[in-house]
Amino acid sequence: MRTDAAEVLDSAIPVLAKDRAASMQVIAKRAGISRATLVRLFPTRQHLVQAxxxxxxxxxxxxxxxxxxxxxxxxxxxxxxxxxxxxxxxxxxxxxxxxxxxxxxxxxxxxxxxxxxxxxxxxxxxxxxxxxxxxxxxxxxxxxxxxxxxxxxxxxxxxxxxxxxxxxxxxxxxxxxxx
Structure with a gap:
C-alpha cells in the first residue's frame, strides 16, 4: 500500500480532477489507499487540496x-x-x-x-x-x-x-x- 505523500498526491490528483465533489473516502478508495492513511497524511480535504x-x-x-x-x-x-x-x-x-x-x-x-x-x-x-x-x-x-x-x-x-x-x-x- 502506498503511504508516501507524493505517491498519494499523484494518485489523488486525477481523482479530484474528474470529480470535484469527491470526499476524502472517495479519493482514498479511488487512489487505492485507506481513508485512515489519507487522513494521516492530510488531516482534512482542504489540506489535501492545498498539498x-x-x-x-x-x-x-x-x-x-x-x-x-x-x-x-x-x-x-x-x-x-x-x-x-x-x-x-x-x-x-x-x-x-x-x-x-x-x-x-x-x-x-x-x-x-x-x-x-x-x-x-x-x-x-x-x-x-x-x-x-x-x-x-x-x-x-x-x-x-x-x-x-x-x-x-x-x-x-x-x-x-x-x-x-x-x-x-x-x-x-x-x-x-x-x-
Whole structure:
C-alpha cells in the first residue's frame, strides 16, 4: 500500500480532477489507499487540496526551470517542456478552479508567476522563429495549458496513449489543426 505523500498526491490528483465533489473516502478508495492513511497524511480535504496545488506548482516550476536553462535549439526545448505537460494540465484543471486553492494568496501568487513564466517561454519561442508572432504569447501559453489539460484527461480516460500526448500537443502548437 502506498503511504508516501507524493505517491498519494499523484494518485489523488486525477481523482479530484474528474470529480470535484469527491470526499476524502472517495479519493482514498479511488487512489487505492485507506481513508485512515489519507487522513494521516492530510488531516482534512482542504489540506489535501492545498498539498495537491503545492505539488502541481512545484512540478511546473521545475519543468520551467529546466526549459529556461536549456540552451538547445528552441524546437528541442519546446519538445522537452511539452514532454512534461501533466503539471500544466493540472494547473489549468485544478489550481485555477479549486476554491480551497483560490483562497490561498500564496498559491494564487505562485500560479500567476508560473503562468507569467510560461508566457515568457512562449515569447522565447516566438523570438526564435519557432512559434507564430501574430498571436500573443499569452494566447500561446493558454493554448498550451488548455491542450495539455485535454491530453491529460484523454490519457486518464484511456482515449489517448500517454506517449502520444506530447507529440499531439507539439503538433497542435507548431502546426495547428491544418491538414
Amino acid at each position: 495537491m496545488a503545492e505539488k502541481i506548482l512545484d512540478d511546473c516550476d521545475r519543468a520551467l526551470s529546466r526549459a529556461e536553462a536549456n540552451t538547445a535549439p528552441m524546437e528541442q526545448v519546446l519538445a522537452a517542456l511539452v514532454a512534461e505537460y501533466p503539471p500544466f494540465a493540472q494547473l489549468w484543471n485544478l489550481v485555477y478552479v479549486e476554491p480551497d486553492v483560490l483562497g490561498v494568496p500564496e498559491a494564487s501568487k505562485q500560479a500567476d508567476a508560473i503562468f507569467d513564466r510560461t508566457v515568457t517561454f512562449f515569447k522565447r519561442g516566438q523570438n526564435a522563429g519557432l512559434l507564430r508572432k501574430d498571436m500573443p504569447a499569452t494566447w500561446l501559453a493558454s493554448t498550451f495549458c488548455g491542450i495539455a489539460e485535454t491530453a491529460w484527461e484523454l490519457t486518464l480516460e484511456g482515449d489517448m496513449g500517454a506517449r502520444q500526448a506530447p507529440d499531439f500537443i507539439a503538433a497542435i502548437l507548431l502546426h495547428g489543426a491544418a491538414a
